[in-house]
């Protein structure tokens with residue numbers, strides 16, 4: 424893959440352009456603040472009765488309702504939850520966007536699965552930061568950035584590619600590097616990563632480890648420390664220097680035990696489950712299941728969220744984290 428860095432990207436293409444950031448949550452807030460700090464003309468579109476309205480004002484940015492934000496915008500950024508985007512697009516964006524303006528996404532979901540089919544007289548681009556919003560903002564404030572995947576789905580203006588790279592530079596992504604991939608590749612790999620490894624796989628692994636120790640008669644606080652608390656220390660090492668740095672840093676006993684026992688926990692059965700998860704992303708099974716929940720007011724998601732809150736590891740975790748808080 425080719426990476427583009429600071430010297431490869433010119434931000435002047437954004438001079439005089441008005442950017443409407445729709446949504447002021449994880450990505451919306453982080454990106455809007457980075458754009459402002461990069462000297463760009465930003466307006467934030469949110470609903471008037473929602474919690475974000477006041478937050479935008481407190482942060483000193485211009486706030487307006489979706490339709491007003493979109494009307495004069497040259498770039499409209501869909502930084503709303505994926506399940507909310509189609510309604511906001513069809514109610515407010517589609518009829519108000521200027522011809523030749525750019526519609527931007529931070530995830531390939533809507534275009535790949537067709538939950539939004541954009542007008543054919545606008546650019547359609549994606550700038551997907553590879554990190555959560557608070558990470559985007561934190562790294563930017565440190566003078567760096569998180570990497571971003573960029574893509575052009577539709578280029579009507581003839582400048583779509585320059586615009587999307589410039590947006591990546593404006594959040595600091597060209598410090599580590601911005602790279603180009605299709606909407607589909609972003610959607611499929613992002614969904615797979617979060618389902619099988621980062622969010623789904625990791626939490627299940629931790630939870631099973633915790634439950635096993637508690638079932639074995641060990642204090643839940645100890646189980647929490649051994650299975651959850653220490654994951655940060657280990658993943659920080661893996662992030663910094665790969666598996667080899669981590670194996671060097673832990674004891675030989677941990678290395679021998681980990682290398683002999685790890686493959687017994689995650690084995691051929693797990694590998695086949697991962698392949699099945701990828702197939703379900705690619706063939707639309709996951710998309711159908713998730714969008715069916717959109718139509719049911721997210722009933723399944725809400726009930727799973729409630730069940731998660733009641734997990735023993737969650738209640739014990741709260742106590743341990745408050746004990747571990749730094750005391751000045």
Ligand SMILES: NC(=O)c1ccc[n+]([C@@H]2O[C@H](COP(=O)([O-])OP(=O)(O)OC[C@H]3O[C@@H](n4cnc5c(N)ncnc54)[C@H](OP(=O)(O)O)[C@@H]3O)[C@@H](O)[C@H]2O)c1
Pocket residue numbers: 446447448449450451469470472473474475476501502503504505507529530551552554555556
């Ligand atoms: N979160 C991440 O780490 C991350 C990383 C990479 C890409 N992405 C992508 O970035 C996009 C935005 O995700 P996000 O996680 O940043 O979203 P989010 O934090 O959940 O978005 C919250 C915003 O959406 C608004 N909103 C929620 N429900 C609404 C409704 N029914 N009507 C109107 N506005 C509503 C909220 O306004 P109110 O205050 O009015 O409720 C708030 O401003 C998605 O495409 C996501 O896949 C996210």
